[in-house]
Amino acid sequence: MQFNRKHLLGLEELSSDEIRMILDTAVPFKEISERQIKKVPVLRGKTIVNLFFEPSTRTRISFEFAEKRLSADTVNVNVSTSSVSKGETLVDMARNLEAMKIDMVVIRHAASGAPAFLAQRIDSNVINAGDGWHEHPTQGLLDMLTIRDHFGKLDGLKVAIVGDVIHSRVARSNIWGLQKMGAQVGVCGPPTLVPASLKELGVKIYSRIEDVLSEVDVVNVLRIQLERMHSNMFPSLGEYNRLYGISTARLEAAGRDVLILHPGPMNRGVEIDSDVADGEHQVILEQVTNGVAVRMAVLFLLAGGKQAGAAEATEMRGE
Amino acid sequence: MKRLLIRGGRLVDPANTVDEKLDVLLSGGKVAGVGKAIDAAEVDEVLDATGKVVVPGLIDMHVHLREPGREDEETVESGCRAAAAGGFTAVAAMPNTEPVTDDQATVGYIIREAIRAGYSRVYPIGAITREIKGENLAEMGSMLDAGAVAFTDDGHCLASAEVLRKAMTYSLIFDVPIIQHCEDPELVGDGVMNSGITATRLGLAGNPCEAEEVIVYRDCALARLTGARFHVAHISAARSVDIVRNFKAEGVRVTAEATPHHFILTDEAVGDFDTNAKMAPPLRGAADVVAVRKGLADGTIDCIASDHAPHHYDEKEAAFANAPNGIVGLETSFALVYTELVLGGVLDFSTLVRRMSTAPARLLKLPGGSLAVGDQGDVTVLDLDINWTIDKHKFYSKCRNTPFHGRQVTGRAVATVVGGRVVWRRDGD
Amino acid sequence: MSLQNGKNEKQVLDARMVERSLRRIAHQIVERNQGADGLLLVGIQTRGVNLAQRLVAMIADIEKTAVPTGKLDITLYRDDLRHNPVQPTVRSTDLPADITGRKVVLVDDVFYTGRTIRAALDALVDFGRPASIMLAVLIDRGHQELPIRADFTGSSITTRKDEDVIVRVREIDGADGVWIETPG
Numbered sequence: 014m015q016f017n018r019k020h021l022l023g024l025e026e027l028s029s030d031e032i033r034m035i036l037d038t039a040v041p042f043k044e045i046s047e048r049q050i051k052k053v054p055v056l057r058g059k060t061i062v063n064l065f066f067e068p069s070t071r072t073r074i075s076f077e078f079a080e081k082r083l084s085a086d087t088v089n090v091n092v093s094t095s096s097v098s099k100g101e102t103l104v105d106m107a108r109n110l111e112a113m114k115i116d117m118v119v120i121r122h123a124a125s126g127a128p129a130f131l132a133q134r135i136d137s138n139v140i141n142a143g144d145g146w147h148e149h150p151t152q153g154l155l156d157m158l159t160i161r162d163h164f165g166k167l168d169g170l171k172v173a174i175v176g177d178v179i180h181s182r183v184a185r186s187n188i189w190g191l192q193k194m195g196a197q198v199g200v201c202g203p204p205t206l207v208p209a210s211l212k213e214l215g216v217k218i219y220s221r222i223e224d225v226l227s228e229v230d231v232v233n234v235l236r237i238q239l240e241r242m243h244s245n246m247f248p249s250l251g252e253y254n255r256l257y258g259i260s261t262a263r264l265e266a267a268g269r270d271v272l273i274l275h276p277g278p279m280n281r282g283v284e285i286d287s288d289v290a291d292g293e294h295q296v297i298l299e300q301v302t303n304g305v306a307v308r309m310a311v312l313f314l315l316a317g318g319k320q321a322g323a324a325e326a327t328e329m330r331g332e
Numbered sequence: 333m334k335r336l337l338i339r340g341g342r343l344v345d346p347a348n349t350v351d352e353k354l355d356v357l358l359s360g361g362k363v364a365g366v367g368k369a370i371d372a373a374e375v376d377e378v379l380d381a382t383g384k385v386v387v388p389g390l391i392d393m394h395v396h397l398r399e400p401g402r403e404d405e406e407t408v409e410s411g412c413r414a415a416a417a418g419g420f421t422a423v424a425a426m427p428n429t430e431p432v433t434d435d436q437a438t439v440g441y442i443i444r445e446a447i448r449a450g451y452s453r454v455y456p457i458g459a460i461t462r463e464i465k466g467e468n469l470a471e472m473g474s475m476l477d478a479g480a481v482a483f484t485d486d487g488h489c490l491a492s493a494e495v496l497r498k499a500m501t502y503s504l505i506f507d508v509p510i511i512q513h514c515e516d517p518e519l520v521g522d523g524v525m526n527s528g529i530t531a532t533r534l535g536l537a538g539n540p541c542e543a544e545e546v547i548v549y550r551d552c553a554l555a556r557l558t559g560a561r562f563h564v565a566h567i568s569a570a571r572s573v574d575i576v577r578n579f580k581a582e583g584v585r586v587t588a589e590a591t592p593h594h595f596i597l598t599d600e601a602v603g604d605f606d607t608n609a610k611m612a613p614p615l616r617g618a619a620d621v622v623a624v625r626k627g628l629a630d631g632t633i634d635c636i637a638s639d640h641a642p643h644h645y646d647e648k649e650a651a652f653a654n655a656p657n658g659i660v661g662l663e664t665s666f667a668l669v670y671t672e673l674v675l676g677g678v679l680d681f682s683t684l685v686r687r688m689s690t691a692p693a694r695l696l697k698l699p700g701g702s703l704a705v706g707d708q709g710d711v712t713v714l715d716l717d718i719n720w721t722i723d724k725h726k727f728y729s730k731c732r733n734t735p736f737h738g739r740q741v742t743g744r745a746v747a748t749v750v751g752g753r754v755v756w757r758r759d760g761d
Numbered sequence: 762m763s764l765q766n767g768k769n770e771k772q773v774l775d776a777r778m779v780e781r782s783l784r785r786i787a788h789q790i791v792e793r794n795q796g797a798d799g800l801l802l803v804g805i806q807t808r809g810v811n812l813a814q815r816l817v818a819m820i821a822d823i824e825k826t827a828v829p830t831g832k833l834d835i836t837l838y839r840d841d842l843r844h845n846p847v848q849p850t851v852r853s854t855d856l857p858a859d860i861t862g863r864k865v866v867l868v869d870d871v872f873y874t875g876r877t878i879r880a881a882l883d884a885l886v887d888f889g890r891p892a893s894i895m896l897a898v899l900i901d902r903g904h905q906e907l908p909i910r911a912d913f914t915g916s917s918i919t920t921r922k923d924e925d926v927i928v929r930v931r932e933i934d935g936a937d938g939v940w941i942e943t944p945g
Contacts, residue, residue: 025533103650103651124652125535126534126604126653127651129605130605145651146535147534185535208538210528214529214533
């Protein structure tokens with residue numbers, strides 16, 4: 014099995030073998046973060062730009078740790094929307110960076126498709142760190158790794174994504190990735206936040222959170238953003254919690270072991286109650302740890318392999 | 333007086349129920365004779381149309397020429413040259429210019445520029461409301477005097493039913509069509525493509541068919557209420573076609589146009605964020621494509637227009653949500669219509685000529701659309717046997733934004749005659 | 762001689778010879794280190810890991826004491842990542858908590874250019890500061906490119922650079938043995 018892609022733009026385009034390869038590669042990378050010296054030289058001399066057009070703390074820090082633990086040189090560029098509206102286009106900015114001889118771009122952008130747009134126009138490897146509502150592939154991968162760690166498999170599991178599905182790149186990457194790995198995916202949330210057309214992708218649409226908890230093995234709880242309330246997607250955070258919040262009472266009523274994931278940052282008391290967020294069902298901090306390992310695996314796989322050049326291929330063969 | 337003889341072609345002129353091999357003689361800008369084997373001895377110029385089809389000049393009633401204001405995208409001259417190359421002897425120019433075409437001076441300016449360019453005729457369409465703001469009526473009478481032929485706030489839907497009702501009522505003085513870009517801005521919201529699985533898949537905000545349907549229904553009802561002439565621009569949704577069909581059956585004075593992209597492409601053309609498949613209204617689903625074709629066949633949809641909307645290449649070089657709407661169409665329209673609808677068995681050729689010449693001429697009360705003796709000498713000569721590949725790099729338009737680049741098509745204009753003068757001729761390439 | 766995949770394979774060591782070579786290396790390790798105290802055998806992924814486990818068992822036989830063992834993956838320390846058309850597989854590294862002060866014996870199947878061992882030395886240093894590092898290999902095939910040599914060698918064989926040395930172990934391949942593969 015070879016990983017010959019130049020970019021990681023989304024999980025929709027990956028095969029199950031490619032996803033499995035990334036997850037399998039992430040496993041040994043976890044150990045590196047446990048060492049006293051948390052660094053291996055594999056990306057020494059590579060320059061990586063973290064190009065963030067949207068504020069992000071978690072994803073950027075996670076990528077930065079992953080890059081530094083592989084010995085890459087990293088530059089963080091945080092572009093406020095104001096400097097974009099000054100007139101410099103996305104492609105101009107990327108070409109400028111590339112003129113400074115970089116190897117990879119990790120991009121977060123508010124517009125769906127921005128990483129794909131960039132990948133068609135520059136020579137560096139492009140990694141999507143979240144684009145609009147489209148995809149957040151490394152989040153999908155770390156969610157899958159966390160689930161696989163717990164169940165030893167993904168095939169045959171039932172996973173539900175709960176909350177603001179329509180605006181969620183995490184939801185889309187989870188749907189593609191989990192389905193390719195043989196899991197059954199469902200979604201649940203206010204109908205204003207769940208696109209009915211997901212049925213066409215074979216996604217089950219649950220109307221009641223109780224049905225979700227009595228059926229599935231894993232619930233991935235999405236963050237509810239306050240501005241959705243202001244645009245009348247639902248009347249209040251309180252009512253959201255009443256209808257869709259994950260509470261201990263609901264979990265106990267279901268009477269089953271359900272693994273709880275959350276991509277963070279959490280709104281305690283809205284989509285997830287504090288006793289669940291801190292309780293025995295959740296693996297939220299494991300997700301964070303796995304995030305670094307998965308991103309290391311992605312960086313490693315994109316940096317090596319076929320597209321890097323074929324000279325001196327055999328010098329270590331036979332050892 | 334210069335005399336031009338178009339000889340040896342098959343004349344297709346549905347206005348006069350003609351479809352046979354006939355010569356056409358033009359003199360003094362008018363049709364001076366139609367007949368078999370007209371004597372060439374006394375003419376100044378002979379255009380050999382042997383093996384070709386001769387039709388009344390094609391008219392595109394929905395074109396954005398961008399001048400004044402965005403001469404980097406298109407000028408009246410470059411747009412008219414593209415029109416002539418596409419076989420159009422006349423185009424109607426939309427008023428969303430900078431400044432907006434909402435007064436006599438701007439209408440006059442566009443007409444003068446078109447005369448100076450000397451390719452196709454241009455009939456400006458004026459704004460319904462000043463600066464297309466949807467609030468105060470623009471001076472329709474003055475603009476008509478200067479040469480405007482209809483009114484629209486195109487690009488923006490005139491959302492206020494009350495303002496539109498007054499505009500329609502006022503238009504009764506002149507009996508000209510009020511043209512509406514039918515999309516309810518609130519239902520469109522942030523939508524950048526058709527609602528559906530492709531939008532869901534790509535994480536793009538959807539714009540539902542219903543955003544069009546509610547305005548089509550509302551404005552047809554207002555046309556019934558006021559008795560005004562109402563025209564639906566670039567109809568895209570299946571149920572919008574049904575609504576128009578029902579109101580027509582009721583006798584309401586409603587007409588409609590469709591663009592080639594709305595009856596050829598679906599929202600799947602957006603593929604992976606292709607900004608050349610971004611338009612308003614957006615590309616719809618397969619059932620909508622079928623319904624628009626059916627509407628064109630049964631006459632519910634009167635005209636085919638390109639909605640030629642040039643955008644500078646770096647404007648389309650953007651993330652999908654940030655790219656502007658629209659594509660160029662003047663130089664691809666005829667071939668797409670002929671290939672898809674005539675060769676595809678949807679329309680017979682004479683119905684194509686109706687939809688692309690006779691009907692828009694009547695709708696806008698233009699001279700043209702007919703080649704009887706005494707009619708205006710606007711003629712298009714078409715080669716229906718030529719197979720070619722659309723190449724955006726060969727466009728005369730200043731812009732290249734088309735999703736049809738590389739597409740194999742059949743049929744092409746080989747000569748465009750305006751007022752008895754050959755303004756454009758394809759030299760075999 | 763047998764022909765596989767268009768290449769000639771010639772066996773140079775059979776299972777008994779492999780067993781004898783390993784037993785001799787085990788004795789040499791104990792002798793050189795005056796017993797088994799403080800020893801740590803680290804196998805280099807993949808077949809070095811199996812050989813290290815065998816050596817530990819043999820040392821346990823000789824000295825009646827359990828020597829700890831670990832495994833080391835050197836993929837992330839290789840100097841040919843960007844030149845290699847084949848994506849290397851990253852395998853697990855698993856060393857006892859602290860290697861500082863230990864007498865580490867690296868175990869690998871074949872000693873060739875020395876670059877793998879160079880990478881292994883870099884990797885080990887990231888885990889601590891061993892008292893000493895020694896190298897045990899089953900086969901030394903020559904062509905060393907770096908100033909590195911093996912401390913314990915099972916067999917030295919002469920090879921051409923276009924030949925491959927194939928070590929098979931029963932844990933992975935079903936049977937022990939060493940072959941030389943010559944382009945057909």
